[in-house]
Amino acid sequence: MTKMVIGLSSCSIDKLTGVGVMLSGAAADDMDVEVFVLVNAARAFLKNNPAEEFMSDTCLTVAEFKSACEKVSTPSWLQFFEMTKEMTNIKINICSLAGKLAGGEKKEDFIDLVDDFCGIGEYLDSAKEADIHISV
Amino acid sequence: MTNEELLALTGAKVVDARGTACPGPLLEAKKAIGTINTGDIMEVMSADEGTKRDIPKWAEKKGHEYLGTVEESGFFRIYLKKG
Structure with missing residues (x-):
């Protein structure tokens, strides 16, 4: 089975939506x-x-971006994540440093989509093994 | 297959994804094909140009047969046979 790894470093809604589209293809x-x-x-x-x-x-x-998405019935980034997670095996890991920077130190501080915390070593190992690696 | 032959097919499933942009029709097709039997025909209606290329390629990768596309006014019909 093809494995894709995404390193997501932005919380902007346009980039999150882009990742949601990639998850849909996956x-x-x-x-x-x-x-x-x-x-x-x-x-x-x-x-x-x-x-x-x-x-x-x-x-x-x-507002303009959301309006443009609504016009073509494109889901929000969160809906993309939720929908695709039901369709294929998607694991969402929060880098422990990123969690702390955002003010979340426990898994319960994050929405249910989040599976686990991770360290940078795990990310790099996964990227090394992946067929597709995308950094956003 | 000719347009006439494609239009004469009876789909076990017809997916009307004309209201959504890419990747909506592809996701709708993916969901719907799980609900039909091997050998059944599925028709996907879409107005999204990217979908016209994506669905045939996706079908080939997943072992389904792409039968053809019929252009209509403002949208198109893509026909697949589940493999």
């Missing part, structure tokens, strides 16, 4: 996927996340 192909949530990206997975949503690419505002 789900259609029944790939095994591991997402390693690094640095700022952990904020997006916090339970009761108080952070304001933002875009990494300033050509659109958050």
Whole structure:
């Protein structure tokens, strides 16, 4: 089975949505996927996340991006993650440093999509073994 | 197969994914094909140009037979046989 590893370092909604689209392709192909949530990206997975949503690419505002997605019935990044996790084997690991930077030190501090904490060594080992490695 | 032959097929499953953009139709196709039997025909309706290329390639990878695509006004019908 094909294995894809994604190193996700951004909590911006445009990049999260992009990863959601990639997960959809992986789900259609029944790939095994591991997402390693690094640095700022952990904020997006916090339970009761108080952070304001933002875009990494300033050509659109958050409202404009969401409106464009709604017009073509594209799910939110979170819906993409939830839907694809039901369709294929997707494991979401929070880098322990990223967790601490976001203010979450326990698994319970994060939404249920999160499977576990990880160290950087695990990410690099997984990336080395993967057929596809994407860094976002 | 000709357009006439494709349009004459009776799909065991018809997926209307015209309201969604890529990757919606592909995900709908993936979900739906699990509900039909080997040898059954599935028709996917989509208005997304990327899907027109994605679904035939996906079908080939997953062992299904891509039968053809019929262009309609503003959308297209993709026909697959479950492998």
